[in-house]
Amino acid sequence: AQSVAQPEDQVNVAEGNPLTVKCTYSVSGNPYLFWYVQYPNRGLQFLLKYITGDNLVKGSYGFEAEFNKSQTSFHLKKPSALVSDSALYFCAVRAHTNNDMRFGAGTRLTVKP
Amino acid sequence: SQTIHQWPATLVQPVGSPLSLECTVEGTSNPNLYWYRQAAGRGLQLLFYSVGIGQISSEVPQNLSASRPQDRQFILSSKKLLLSDSGFYLCAWRSGFLEAFFGQGTRLTVV
Numbered sequence: 001a002q003s004v005a006q007p008e009d010q011v012n013v014a015e016g017n018p019l020t021v022k023c024t025y026s027v028s029g030n031p032y033l034f035w036y037v038q039y040p041n042r043g044l045q046f047l048l049k050y051i052t053g054d055n056l057v058k059g060s061y062g063f064e065a066e067f068n069k070s071q072t073s074f075h076l077k078k079p080s081a082l083v084s085d086s087a088l089y090f091c092a093v094r095a096h097t098n099n100d101m102r103f104g105a106g107t108r109l110t111v112k113p
Numbered sequence: 114s115q116t117i118h119q120w121p122a123t124l125v126q127p128v129g130s131p132l133s134l135e136c137t138v139e140g141t142s143n144p145n146l147y148w149y150r151q152a153a154g155r156g157l158q159l160l161f162y163s164v165g166i167g168q169i170s171s172e173v174p175q176n177l178s179a180s181r182p183q184d185r186q187f188i189l190s191s192k193k194l195l196l197s198d199s200g201f202y203l204c205a206w207r208s209g210f211l212e213a214f215f216g217q218g219t220r221l222t223v224v
């Protein structure tokens with residue numbers, strides 16, 4: 001069975017500074033990896049995904065993530081954080097041979113002006 | 114384009130009452146459908162998923178059930194709600210290796 005760990009409940013950064021939200025995963029075989037963002041009382045919005053190929057994936061709103069197979073990680077990054085990036089971020093994994101999708105516990109990102 | 118509808122947006126139900134939450138998808142055929150529950154604004158717990166009509170996989174034993182009477186309709190039900198069923202319920206669909214797309218969620222409060 002697959003699983004996702006987001007080791008940080010909370011990440012605080014100053015506006016304009018780079019941000020990283022960490023994610024590690026466990027899956028049998030090759031993974032599909034995803035990042036989503038959630039604003040209060042809303043559904044999840046897709047940010048980016050890794051399917052295959054280039055380990056660095058670029059997504060919406062200037063976010064990117066790097067797939068590292070040896071470390072089984074898929075950390076979300078942004079070079080310069082905005083106050084509007086403050087939200088709850090979820091990492092998710094699905095095995096190529098599986099239909100269910102597992103999410104991490106979420107990391108609350110707060111960007112302070 | 115594909116869209117997903119989930120309703121109601123909010124629901125307050127007494128303990129012991131039944132529940133029915135509905136999710137429908139437009140613009141795609143034979144999607145994989147999912148019900149998740151999110152407690153206290155944190156992690157998502159996979160409750161059920163379905164790969165086709167009448168095919169339901171249950172991830173967590175509890176007093177909830179799911180049904181898929183039509184290709185693009187997914188229903189979450191309970192015969193008798195418990196206080197612990199309160200939470201934010203999210204429906205999602207997926208096709209192929211694409212990402213999952215989520216509905217706007219239902220905030221259920223059991224009183």
